[in-house]
Amino acid sequence: MKKALAITLxxxxxxxxxxxxxxxxxxxxxxxxxxxNTSSKGVMNFYTFKGxxxxxxxxxxxxxxxxxxxxxxxxxNIRVSCDSGAGEETxxxxxxxxxxxxxLELHAKGTVYVIVRADEKCTNGDLSFTIx
Numbered sequence: 001m002k003k004a005l006a007i008t009l010x011x012x013x014x015x016x017x018x019x020x021x022x023x024x025x026x027x028x029x030x031x032x033x034x035x036x037n038t039s040s041k042g043v044m045n046f047y048t049f050k051g052x053x054x055x056x057x058x059x060x061x062x063x064x065x066x067x068x069x070x071x072x073x074x075x076x077n078i079r080v081s082c083d084s085g086a087g088e089e090t091x092x093x094x095x096x097x098x099x100x101x102x103x104l105e106l107h108a109k110g111t112v113y114v115i116v117r118a119d120e121k122c123t124n125g126d127l128s129f130t131i132x
Contacts (some may be wrong), residue, residue: 063084
């Protein structure tokens with residue numbers, strides 16, 4: 001009886017842990033790294049960065065909502081993608097001494113993941129993402 005109860009409790013705990021996991025995970029090494037993530041805005045700036053940073057934003061589904069982005073990078077290469085429920089799609093890339101800005105129209109209510117990836121060491125970068 002105790003064994004069955006312990007197994008049931010373990011299964012419930014495992015299910016709870018798995019249910020709280022995100023589809024994307026941040027893993028990075030950075031120096032001089034500052035970031036902020038609220039429900040409608042994500043910002044990061046760094047001296048050096050390599051890895052993956054994931055921002056989790058919320059879209060209320062109101063008509064005309066869009067994801068507005070700006071980025072600047074001194075050296076390296078960063079790829080940014082977005083997943084608003086329809087699968088991951090490339091948003092933009094920015095390379096050495098590059099800038100990027102623009103917007104993406106959002107059509108559905110729910111979570112919007114913004115995934116920033118740098119396979120090589122990047123320096124002096126600023127990125128911002130806002131749902132307007």
